Amino acid sequence: MTRSSRLGKHLCDGKRCAAALDVYRYLTNRSETDYHPRAPGRSQRQRPTGYGRSPSGCTGARHSQGQDMTHTKILIVFYSRAGSTEALALAVAAGASAAGAEVRIRRAREIVAPEIMQAVPGWTEQAERMNANYESPSLNDAEWADAIIFGTPTRFGSVASEVKAYIDGLGGLWAKGRLDGKAGSVFGATSSTHGGNESTLLSLYNPLAHLGMVIVPLGYGDPVMFAAGTPYGATHASMGDSILPDEAHLAVARYQGRRVTEVARALRCSPLSAVESVSTN
Structure with a gap:
């Protein structure tokens, strides 16, 4: 036995x-x-x-013949209306790249009516700018990645519908087990200090668990965590879109990029592979 x-x-x-x-x-x-x-x-x-x-050893959790497995692949999917979550996404990407990852940054697209956007000063203009700079996330992006990091502004204490719509579209990959065992992490921004940052990040943990992803929190594994952020992910309070993330909050986001890259790399050689x-x- x-x-x-x-x-x-x-x-x-x-x-x-x-x-x-x-x-x-x-x-x-x-x-x-x-x-x-x-x-x-x-x-x-x-x-x-x-x-x-x-065949050459434990070099990739999602190995396919002929595919370059040199770098850990990180997908960052975010939505941003005024630039705060975008700034965090870029810092996360910088941290992941510094850790040796290949990074794709994607912005989820608007799902609200144009007249709603036009009623908020700057929303339409910012959307046009960011949509010109970032592709929209695709199913191929999710399957390509070793880790997916979602970034969202808070909407009434929970994830923005634009990001949730992309997650809801991953059902086909979920049914085939294509997302199972990938690393997953989250970050976000609110308009006010107590506007729901932590509840928003925790609300994103639920779909990550259903997708079978290995959730990567930040904890307090780096000194930067004692100056800003949360143990659940990088955060920022924009005070009514009047300020962008400062260096302390960007440092947390960069740490998140590094940490997720390191965990995703380790998962390549885990029993799950x-x-x-x-x-x-």
């Missing part, structure tokens, strides 16, 4: 408990089988195609 089998039986007090054994195998990668949650229509439980070690395809019997 293998060690995983012995522990699996122990977890069930000696009874046959396939579910507990499956969990142990999945988390420890100790046995020949590594199950993946079944998506609708699947006849087998398996890791998504593309996961695993390349093992390629297995077994029947459900």
Whole structure:
């Protein structure tokens, strides 16, 4: 009897408990089988195609033949109306790049009516400027990335609908398991000091968990965290769009980019990257 089998039986007090054994195998990668949650229509439980070690060693969690796996791939998806969240996104990108990542920055597009935008001074002009500078996020971007970092302004204590609309469109990738095991992280901005920064970031943790992403908080692993930001992600209060993030808040965002890159790189060689395809019997 293998060690995983012995522990699996122990977890069930000696009874046959396939579910507990499956969990142990999945988390420890100790046995020949590594199950993946079944998506609708699947006849087998398996890791998504593309996961695993390349022939040259553990160089990428999503290896595909002929693909350059030199750099960890970071996708930053943000929405910004007046520039605060954009500034944080650029700082996150700078931190990730400094850690050796290949970075794509994408801005989610407006979903509100033009007349609503025109009623807010500068919204239309800022949107046109940013949309000219950043592509809109795509499904290919999400599948390409080793990690996805979402940035959002607060909307009544929760994520902006523009960012949520993009997340809601990831259902097809979710069903195929294409996002499972990727690193995920969040950052955001509010208009006032107590405008909901932390609740907004925490509200984004929910869809990341459903997508199967490995959530990467900041904690207090760097001295910059004692000057600004939150343990959940970089933040900023714009005081009614009157100020942009200062150096202390940008330093937190750069740290977030570095941290997520390091975690995503480590996940490439984690047990989650093992390629297995077994029947459900």
